[in-house]
Amino acid sequence: MKNISISSGSALNPDVVRLAELIKKEYDNKPLCYVHSYGCAQNVSDGQKIMGILSECGYGFTDDVREAKLIVLNTCSVRENAEDRVFGNIGELKRLKENDPKTLIVVCGCMTQQKHIADRIRESYHQVDIVFGTYGASKLPQMIEQVLTSKKRVFSLEDTSDIMSEELKQLRQDTVKASIPIMYGCNNFCSYCIVPYVRGRERSREIEPIYEEAKALVEQGCKEITLLGQNVNSYSFGFVKLLERINSIDGDFRIRFVSSHPKDASYELIDAILLLPKVAKHLHLPVQSGCDEILSAMNRRYKTSDYLDIVNYARSKNADFSFSTDIIVGFPGETYEQFCKTKDFLRQVKFDNVFSYVYSKRSGTKAAELEDNISEKQKGLWLRELILEQREVATSWLSRYVGKTLRVLADADGRTGEGYLAGKSDENIIVEFRGDSNLKGQFVPVKITKAMNWALLGEIDK
Numbered sequence: 001m002k003n004i005s006i007s008s009g010s011a012l013n014p015d016v017v018r019l020a021e022l023i024k025k026e027y028d029n030k031p032l033c034y035v036h037s038y039g040c041a042q043n044v045s046d047g048q049k050i051m052g053i054l055s056e057c058g059y060g061f062t063d064d065v066r067e068a069k070l071i072v073l074n075t076c077s078v079r080e081n082a083e084d085r086v087f088g089n090i091g092e093l094k095r096l097k098e099n100d101p102k103t104l105i106v107v108c109g110c111m112t113q114q115k116h117i118a119d120r121i122r123e124s125y126h127q128v129d130i131v132f133g134t135y136g137a138s139k140l141p142q143m144i145e146q147v148l149t150s151k152k153r154v155f156s157l158e159d160t161s162d163i164m165s166e167e168l169k170q171l172r173q174d175t176v177k178a179s180i181p182i183m184y185g186c187n188n189f190c191s192y193c194i195v196p197y198v199r200g201r202e203r204s205r206e207i208e209p210i211y212e213e214a215k216a217l218v219e220q221g222c223k224e225i226t227l228l229g230q231n232v233n234s235y236s237f238g239f240v241k242l243l244e245r246i247n248s249i250d251g252d253f254r255i256r257f258v259s260s261h262p263k264d265a266s267y268e269l270i271d272a273i274l275l276l277p278k279v280a281k282h283l284h285l286p287v288q289s290g291c292d293e294i295l296s297a298m299n300r301r302y303k304t305s306d307y308l309d310i311v312n313y314a315r316s317k318n319a320d321f322s323f324s325t326d327i328i329v330g331f332p333g334e335t336y337e338q339f340c341k342t343k344d345f346l347r348q349v350k351f352d353n354v355f356s357y358v359y360s361k362r363s364g365t366k367a368a369e370l371e372d373n374i375s376e377k378q379k380g381l382w383l384r385e386l387i388l389e390q391r392e393v394a395t396s397w398l399s400r401y402v403g404k405t406l407r408v409l410a411d412a413d414g415r416t417g418e419g420y421l422a423g424k425s426d427e428n429i430i431v432e433f434r435g436d437s438n439l440k441g442q443f444v445p446v447k448i449t450k451a452m453n454w455a456l457l458g459e460i461d462k
C-alpha cells in the first residue's frame with residue numbers, strides 16, 4: 001500500500017495564473033461556474049477541490065446552470081440509474097450550449113474514469129468540451145485554456161494517482177459541517193462494486209496534515225468534522241490514533257467518519273468511539289446482506305456472526321450504541337429465502353438507519369460475470385419489503401430515546417411544521433424541535449418526546 005504525505009496547501013501554479021489572465025481577456029465580467037457532484041461524500045469533497053482551483057483561476061459560482069459559463073458535472077457510477085441521470089443531464093445541456101457556444105461543459109469523476117463512458121461521450125455528446133476521470137483535477141486550468149485557445153475538445157483519461165489533485169484545497173460553503181478525506185481509493189474489490197476500478201488502490205494521508213486541516217476548520221467555527229474514506233478503518237497510519245489526535249483539538253465540535261468495513265471493525269475501534277468525548281457514538285457499518293452465502297459471493301470477507309459480535313460488544317458497553325448500514329437486494333442468484341435472512345438480520349441488529357439499494361450490474365466487476373437473474377420488478381418488490389420491515393423495526397427501536405436528552409446540531413428548517421428546526425443527534429438521527437432559527441449552527445439539548453420511523457421529535461431541554 002502506498003502512503004502519501006499531503007498538505008492541503010494552495011495549488012497556485014503557472015497554469016492557474018495563465019488561465020486567470022486569459023479569463024480576464026475572454027469575459028467582460030467575472031465568469032460564473034456551476035459545479036454539481038453526484039454520488040458519495042468523497043465525490044462531493046472532490047467537487048469542492050475543483051471549485052477551489054476554479055476560484056483561484058478567477059471564476060465565481062452559481063447554483064443556476066443557465067447563468068454559468070463553465071458547467072462541471074462530477075459524476076458517480078456506483079449504480080446504473082446514477083449514470084442514466086448524468087446522461088439525461090448532459091443531454092439537457094445541449095440547448096444551453098447552442099444558445100451560447102462560449103459555455104464550456106466539463107464531465108469528470110467516476111463515470112468518465114471508464115473508457116467506455118468517455119468513448120460514448122466523445123461519440124454522442126458533442127456539447128461536452130472536457131472529459132477527465134477521478135484523477136487530473138489539478139490539470140483542469142490547463143484543459144480549459146486548451147479549449148479556449150484551440151476550440152478543440154480535451155479528453156484526459158489518466159489512470160495513475162494524481163498527487164496534485166489530492167493536494168488541492170477544498171472550497172467549502174458549509175461553515176458548520178465539513179468533511180476531510182483521510183484516504184483515497186479502495187483495496188477491497190467487493191464483487192459488485194465499481195469503486196476500486198475507478199478510484200484506484202488505497203492511499204492514506206498522514207496524520208499531521210489531517211490534524212492541521214481539522215484544527216483550522218474548528219478555529220473557523222466548524223462544529224462537525226467527518227473523516228472520509230471508502231474504508232476508514234484500514235487507514236494505514238492507525239485510525240484510532242488519528243481519532244485520538246483529532247479529539248485532542250480544543251473546541252466544541254464532534255467527529256464522524258464514513259465508511260467502515262465490518263472485516264476491519266474491532267473492539268479497539270468501539271472502545272475509542274466510546275472513550276473519546278468528541279467522537280459521535282454511532283457507527284455506519286455497511287453489512288450489505290444478512291446471509292452468509294451472499295456475503296461470500298459478494299467477497300465481503302466476514303460472516304453475519306462477526307458482525308453481530310461487534311454489535312453485541314458495543315451494546316454491552318452502551319445499550320444505546322447506534323448502528324446504521326447499507327443493504328443490497330437482488331444480488332445475482334439470491335433466493336427469496338436468502339433475502340429473508342437479511343430482513344431477519346435487521347430485526348436482530350436493530351439499526352437506527354438503513355440505506356437500501358437494488359443490485360445494479362457494473363461492467364468490469366466480478367459479479368457482472370454472473371447471470372443477473374432477478375428481474376428489476378422482483379428487486380423492486382424486495383426493496384419495498386425491506387424498507388417496510390425497517391420502518392417497523394425503527395419506530396419501536398427509536399422509541400428508546402423518548403424521555404432522553406440528545407445533543408442536536410441544528411442546521412435546517414424542520415419538516416414537521418412552521419417554527420420547527422431540524423438537525424442530527426450524536427447518534428446520527430434526525431431530530432426536529434421548535435426553536436428560533438438563530439439556533440442554526442449550534443448544539444442544542446433536545447428532550448425527545450416522540451419517535452417516528454424516520455426521525456425523533458422533541459423540545460429544547462432548558
Ligand code: SAM
Binds near residue numbers: 040230327
Ligand atoms: N466503501 C463503502 C462501503 O464499503 O460500505 C461505501 C461504498 S458505496 C460508495 C456505497 C454503497 O453503495 C455500498 O455500501 C453498497 O451498498 C452500494 N453499492 C455499491 N455497489 C453497488 C451496486 N453495484 N449495486 C447496488 N448497490 C451498490
Ligand code: SF4
Binds near residue numbers: 193
Ligand atoms: Fe466498494 Fe467494497 Fe470498496 Fe466499499 S469496500 S468501496 S463496497 S469495494
Ligand code: F3S
Binds near residue numbers: 043075076110195
Ligand atoms: Fe459514486 Fe464514485 Fe462515490 S462511484 S459512490 S462517486 S466513489
